[in-house]
Amino acid sequence: MLRLCFLFANxxxxxxxxxELRNWNICIGFQRSSSKTAPHQAxxxxxxxxxxxxSQTDLRCSQEDFAELATAKLLxxxxxxxxxxxxxxxxxxxxxxxxRSEDAVEVNPFPAGKAAMAEAHKFATHFxxxxxxxxxxxxxxxxxxxxxSLIPEVNQNGTRIAANHGELKPLIRTVxxxxxxxxxxxxxxxxSPETWQILAEFDSxxxxxxxxxxAAQYEAAWTGAYRHIIRHKAESEFSDTKSSxxxxxxxxxxxxxxxxxxxxxxxxxxxxxECKRRALxxxxxxxxxxxxxxxxxxxxxxxxxxRTLNSEVLSGDDKDFAKIMxxxxxxxxxxxxxxxxxxxxxxxxxxxxxxKTPPKGIGKSSDAWSDVDTSSDSEEEQDDRLKREFKETFxxxxxxxIDWH
Numbered sequence: 001m002l003r004l005c006f007l008f009a010n011x012x013x014x015x016x017x018x019x020e021l022r023n024w025n026i027c028i029g030f031q032r033s034s035s036k037t038a039p040h041q042a043x044x045x046x047x048x049x050x051x052x053x054x055s056q057t058d059l060r061c062s063q064e065d066f067a068e069l070a071t072a073k074l075l076x077x078x079x080x081x082x083x084x085x086x087x088x089x090x091x092x093x094x095x096x097x098x099x100r101s102e103d104a105v106e107v108n109p110f111p112a113g114k115a116a117m118a119e120a121h122k123f124a125t126h127f128x129x130x131x132x133x134x135x136x137x138x139x140x141x142x143x144x145x146x147x148x149s150l151i152p153e154v155n156q157n158g159t160r161i162a163a164n165h166g167e168l169k170p171l172i173r174t175v176x177x178x179x180x181x182x183x184x185x186x187x188x189x190x191x192s193p194e195t196w197q198i199l200a201e202f203d204s205x206x207x208x209x210x211x212x213x214x215a216a217q218y219e220a221a222w223t224g225a226y227r228h229i230i231r232h233k234a235e236s237e238f239s240d241t242k243s244s245x246x247x248x249x250x251x252x253x254x255x256x257x258x259x260x261x262x263x264x265x266x267x268x269x270x271x272x273x274e275c276k277r278r279a280l281x282x283x284x285x286x287x288x289x290x291x292x293x294x295x296x297x298x299x300x301x302x303x304x305x306x307r308t309l310n311s312e313v314l315s316g317d318d319k320d321f322a323k324i325m326x327x328x329x330x331x332x333x334x335x336x337x338x339x340x341x342x343x344x345x346x347x348x349x350x351x352x353x354x355x356k357t358p359p360k361g362i363g364k365s366s367d368a369w370s371d372v373d374t375s376s377d378s379e380e381e382q383d384d385r386l387k388r389e390f391k392e393t394f395x396x397x398x399x400x401x402i403d404w405h
Contacts, residue, residue: 038070080295091209094279112271116198123189124152142177147252165206172200175249201272204246208234225305238280330390
């Protein structure tokens with residue numbers, strides 16, 4: 001099933017009321033596909049566009065699963081992969097559940113990590129059977145050891161988003177209770193204290209990858225610039241020189257909020273160090289592959305957001321490049337959606353000159369906000385005029401007092 005969505009965007013330089021300053025993400029169809037090939041998928045998209053009287057040239061950007069990057073190329077869009085599943089695979093690789101293989105032979109196995117995760121899964125699924133009988137006994141063990149009475153979760157998330165982290169999270173907050181419950185009967189799942197410590201260190205790594213998948217799921221107008229900034233922060237957490245923030249499993253609290261402690265790299269377990277190393281390698285691999293790099297949309301979003309402009313993600317050359325791309329998008333928008341002359345623009349539905357009064361922080365209206373009759377301009381002269389207008393408008397955008405919340 002191919003989900004087709006459009007992003008209808010207002011003119012980013014039109015300072016209208018708040019209800020108009022928004023992008024509209026509209027689903028235009030769920031199309032059944034008989035083939036997974038890129039040409040077939042692209043043709044389905046084109047036919048859907050024609051059905052709503054749009055064309056391929058109306059696409060300004062796209063974001064797709066990493067398996068569909070070739071489709072974006074055929075549609076004339078930049079290859080930008082969706083980070084939701086991609087970043088989750090960083091966590092799965094870190095704990096050994098996702099490995100690479102050549103000729104059906106695993107080349108980067110992590111048996112210790114895979115075994116530890118299997119023990120955690122077995123402990124969690126233990127409560128899926130005879131739940132009404134086992135859970136009260138388990139919660140009584142947690143209460144006696146000062147742990148919160150949490151319900152173990154199982155990583156049966158069909159969308160594969162941070163499912164492994166969701167399974168570990170409640171278990172490592174109740175480790176003394178888990179051990180107490182195991183002692184009641186040999187039929188209960190048996191997990192050693194050493195394995196619980198390994199799992200706590202795994203949770204520290206998965207906590208960072210879960211943040212990346214969550215950011216991808218809940219991207220909004222005020223978070224669009226943060227995808228690669230959060231990624232940059234997560235990668236720094238995987239460094240072999242940085243201490244890890246790990247749940248102190250031997251100092252439980254009766255609430256869901258655990259106590260954390262910082263563990264130096266050389267104090268981590270062997271499996272914990274390997275987990276961090278694998279996470280860093282997988283993150284770098286996925287962030288440098290096609291579709292994982294900074295896209296045009298990322299460059300422009302970081303440039304326009306006053307909170308992120310001076311971040312380490314954009315170098316000086318990147319900022320200049322982002323400004324060139326933004327200027328190009330501005331010229332395309334003006335050429336496609338706005339009438340060519342000032343007199344004709346005045347008759348239409350308020351183009352860039354939408355304000356009766358200048359926005360806060362701008363002062364009096366100037367050339368960039370006024371409609372000038374350009375009916376006699378050549379195409380080259382109009383481009384030059386729009387470039388000058390863009391520079392003035394961009395300066396004013398940078399001075400706007402914007403409520404990002």
